[in-house]
Amino acid sequence: DITHVRRLERVRQDFVANVSHELKTPLAAIKATVETLLDGAIDDPEHNVKFLGRVHENAERLHFLVQDLLTLSRIESGEERLATGPLLIAPVIESCVSRQEHRALAKQLRLVQIAPAEPLAALADEEALSQILDNLVDNAIKYTPAEGEITLRWYADGSWVVLQVADTGVGIPEKDLGRVFERFYRVDKARSRELGGTGLGLSIVKHLVQALGGSIQATSQLGVGSTFTVKLPLAEASLPVEV
Numbered sequence: 001d002i003t004h005v006r007r008l009e010r011v012r013q014d015f016v017a018n019v020s021h022e023l024k025t026p027l028a029a030i031k032a033t034v035e036t037l038l039d040g041a042i043d044d045p046e047h048n049v050k051f052l053g054r055v056h057e058n059a060e061r062l063h064f065l066v067q068d069l070l071t072l073s074r075i076e077s078g079e080e081r082l083a084t085g086p087l088l089i090a091p092v093i094e095s096c097v098s099r100q101e102h103r104a105l106a107k108q109l110r111l112v113q114i115a116p117a118e119p120l121a122a123l124a125d126e127e128a129l130s131q132i133l134d135n136l137v138d139n140a141i142k143y144t145p146a147e148g149e150i151t152l153r154w155y156a157d158g159s160w161v162v163l164q165v166a167d168t169g170v171g172i173p174e175k176d177l178g179r180v181f182e183r184f185y186r187v188d189k190a191r192s193r194e195l196g197g198t199g200l201g202l203s204i205v206k207h208l209v210q211a212l213g214g215s216i217q218a219t220s221q222l223g224v225g226s227t228f229t230v231k232l233p234l235a236e237a238s239l240p241v242e243v
């Protein structure tokens with residue numbers, strides 16, 4: 001009906017406004033910095049490298065933003081081809097951990113795995129699950145102060161595989177908890193930007209989880225930590241034989 005159509009149009013307009021704003025900030029920084037260099041700062045050996053560093057940093061931000069936007073639009077349009085089949089969880093967790101380990105170590109964060117006694121498989125796409133885990137662990141690392149702990153736990157529950165990423169980080173206020181999966185929603189915009197975030201990670205995660213027929217939910221306690229729980233369909237039999 002009409003109100004539904006109007007609401008969708010409103011959501012679309014908000015999205016375009018948000019994207020424009022997110023693009024504008026780093027672009028303005030690049031433009032101003034390059035102008036300063038052209039105005040003579042390029043010959044100032046004390047500052048020219050610092051200015052170039054600022055250009056690079058903002059170009060990186062634009063790069064990640066466009067990359068996340070493309071990922072989101074691919075998933076939303078249903079173009080993303082998912083090769084869904086029985087997928088052993090442990091190796092996917094293992095490779096996620098090896099990708100993120102150095103960043104956790106740099107912050108003296110412990111990465112703990114709690115695996116089930118028996119190997120467990122979900123009906124999922126490996127690349128999608130990797131992307132889900134990478135985003136959740138990336139957030140856990142970013143939003144947990146040094147010397148904290150990040151726990152990756154997975155187990156079977158009825159016909160579901162439950163995957164949890166828990167941290168001992170800053171936590172999310174109750175009022176924001178329901179909104180963190182929205183595009184560009186951040187509890188603390190300045191902080192997210194400073195940490196290199198685009199505000200799109202969790203909406204990408206949510207779309208991927210739903211495309212796999214699963215669900216995601218977050219719980220948190222301010223100053224204590226957050227837990228993201230993903231449920232995916234359990235692959236009952238037909239585990240891949242070759243390992």
Ligand SMILES: Nc1ncnc2c1ncn2[C@@H]1O[C@H](COP(=O)(O)OP(=O)(O)O)[C@@H](O)[C@H]1O
Nearest residue numbers: 139140143180186187192197198199200201202
């Ligand atoms: N593990 C976490 N601990 C605390 N806050 C979190 C955590 N994960 C996500 N958030 C909050 O949710 C927001 C949205 O997350 P996300 O979509 O991944 O964006 P980004 O990480 O780029 O800021 C973050 O800006 C942050 O405020």
Ligand SMILES: [Mg+2]
Nearest residue numbers: 139197201202
């Ligand atoms: Mg993120």
